[in-house]
Each structure stands twice: as structure tokens, then as C-alpha cells.
Amino acid sequence: MPADLNPIDKAKFAAAKRAVDFVEDGMKLGLGTGSTAAWMVRCLAERVRDESLRVTCVATSRRTADLAASLGLDVRTLDEVKWLDLTIDGADEFDSNLNLIKGGGAALLQEKIVATASDQMIVIADAAKEVAQLGAFPLPVEVIPFGWRTTKALVEETLVSMDVLGRDVSLRMNGERPLLTDESNHILDLHLKRIGNARQLALVLNQIPGVVENGLFIDICDIVVIGQPDGRVSVRDINTGRVEDDQVPLAPPDNIFADLE
Ligand code: 5RP
Numbered sequence: 001m002p003a004d005l006n007p008i009d010k011a012k013f014a015a016a017k018r019a020v021d022f023v024e025d026g027m028k029l030g031l032g033t034g035s036t037a038a039w040m041v042r043c044l045a046e047r048v049r050d051e052s053l054r055v056t057c058v059a060t061s062r063r064t065a066d067l068a069a070s071l072g073l074d075v076r077t078l079d080e081v082k083w084l085d086l087t088i089d090g091a092d093e094f095d096s097n098l099n100l101i102k103g104g105g106a107a108l109l110q111e112k113i114v115a116t117a118s119d120q121m122i123v124i125a126d127a128a129k130e131v132a133q134l135g136a137f138p139l140p141v142e143v144i145p146f147g148w149r150t151t152k153a154l155v156e157e158t159l160v161s162m163d164v165l166g167r168d169v170s171l172r173m174n175g176e177r178p179l180l181t182d183e184s185n186h187i188l189d190l191h192l193k194r195i196g197n198a199r200q201l202a203l204v205l206n207q208i209p210g211v212v213e214n215g216l217f218i219d220i221c222d223i224v225v226i227g228q229p230d231g232r233v234s235v236r237d238i239n240t241g242r243v244e245d246d247q248v249p250l251a252p253p254d255n256i257f258a259d260l261e
Pocket residue numbers: 032033034035036037089090091092101102103104105106107108111
């Protein structure tokens with residue numbers, strides 16, 4: 001690990017490194033997207049190299065697929081692999097039931113498909129991602145470009161009857177142009193501040209024509225691994241109720257990270 005990482009990145013690295021311990025030889029794995037997931041891909045590639053593990057990977061974005069392939073991981077399409085043993089991904093927020101907001105990196109659609117096609121989903125995060133109630137992070141909603149303004153108006157109308165604190169909706173931009181996802185869709189960010197009933201909101205948003213998927217992951221995540229900058233990690237399993245505290249060595253530089261130094 002590079003020595004000069006900031007505390008948040010050290011925490012993300014610690015969570016990622018611990019989560020990769022769940023990987024077993026022969027597994028079919030979903031690889032998430034984002035900065036925490038990128039650490040996980042690097043740690044996974046290190047284990048695969050050092051232990052000669054045979055794992056098959058499905059990425060949740062072109063970015064992750066490119067990184068994983070560049071590190072020598074076997075990356076296939078979900079259609080080739082069909083069902084996965086485990087997906088490890090980051091999150092923008094998680095609550096005590098391990099319900100999530102995802103999509104800060106605009107990859108929520110593939111992320112939700114891949115996580116849902118997995119026996120188990122592990123979320124890796126720094127402690128700042130834990131919230132008492134979801135909604136401070138703007139909720140990403142993927143919409144098709146055709147008629148997106150109408151879809152936005154329908155989303156705004158829908159929010160009037162929802163238990164939320166804010167109702168502003170913005171189109172995510174990439175410089176001067178609307179952002180395009182890997183599926184060539186747009187992202188609406190819903191500035192809700194507090195979501196009273198995330199399950200209901202997730203269902204209602206997906207009824208709107210033009211909405212492809214929303215970034216609420218309800219009852220999908222099984223385990224969260226929370227990292228701290230000093231390498232401490234906490235592993236919480238929502239199914240067993242078990243909580244384990246652990247310490248991850250913040251390892252010396254290794255050539256799997258050489259391009260980051
Ligand atoms: C991408 C995501 C990411 O997992 C989420 O945005 C967290 O990112 P990071 O690990 O960089 O904080 O949902 O669509």
C-alpha cells in the first residue's frame with residue numbers, strides 16, 4: 001500500500017483487504033466499482049497471484065473490468081458466468097439493516113444486477129458511510145435519455161407523496177454534457193436529505209416509465225466490512241448478527257500497487 005495515503009483511503013484499503021479474506025479458490029466473484037472497490041480488486045489480484053487462486057470475475061463497470069484485467073484477473077461477462085458466489089462492492093451510505101445507497105460512481109445498474117445475481121454481497125466502507133437513516137447522500141436514479149425531462153418531472157411529482165425531507169432533483173453532468181452511464185443512460189440525483197421509507201421509495205421509483213433502476217439496495221447486502229485509518233476493521237453479518245473486530249496490517253509497498261506510488 002502506498003505510504004502517503006490519506007486517512008479515508010487507508011480506511012477503505014483496510015476494509016477492502018479484510019473483505020478479500022472471504023474469497024475462496026474456485027469462486028465466481030462480482031467486482032464492485034469505486035475507489036474502495038478498486039482497492040479490493042488490487043488486494044484480490046495480490047491474493048490470486050500469491051496463492052495461485054482460480055477465481056472468475058464479473059465486473060460492474062468498464063472501469064473495474066479494465067483494472068481487473070490489467071492486474072491479470074479472469075474477467076467474464078455475467079451472461080457467461082450467470083450466477084456468482086460473492087460480490088464485494090463499496091457504498092455511499094449504509095444503515096443498521098445494511099440497506100444501502102449506491103451509484104455515486106454512476107454504476108448502480110450493473111452493480112445491482114451483479115449483487116442480486118450473487119449468493120452473498122459484502123459491502124466495504126470507511127466508517128463515515130454509516131448513517132442512522134439513509135438520504136443525506138443524494139439518491140442516484142438511472143433514467144433513459146429519451147424524454148428524461150418528462151421522467152424527471154414524474155420523479156418530482158412522485159416525491160411529493162413520499163416521506164422524504166428534500167425534493168430537489170438534478171441531472172448529473174460530466175462537464176458541459178449530461179453524464180452517460182456504461183449503459184448510455186443518464187443519472188438523476190435526488191436530494192432527499194432523509195428517506196423515511198426506503199423500501200417503499202425504491203419500489204415506487206421503479207414504477208415510473210423512463211426509470212431504469214434506483215440506487216437503493218434493500219435486503220441485498222449480507223455483510224459490511226468497516227475500515228478505520230489505523231487498519232482496524234469491523235465485520236458485521238446481518239444474517240447471523242455476528243460482529244467481529246479485527247486488525248489488517250497496512251502492508252509495505254508491493255508491486256501490485258506499483259503504479260500508484
Ligand atoms: C459506484 C458506487 C460506489 O460503490 C460508491 O459510490 C462508493 O464509492 P467509493 O468507494 O469511491 O467511496 O456505488 O456506483
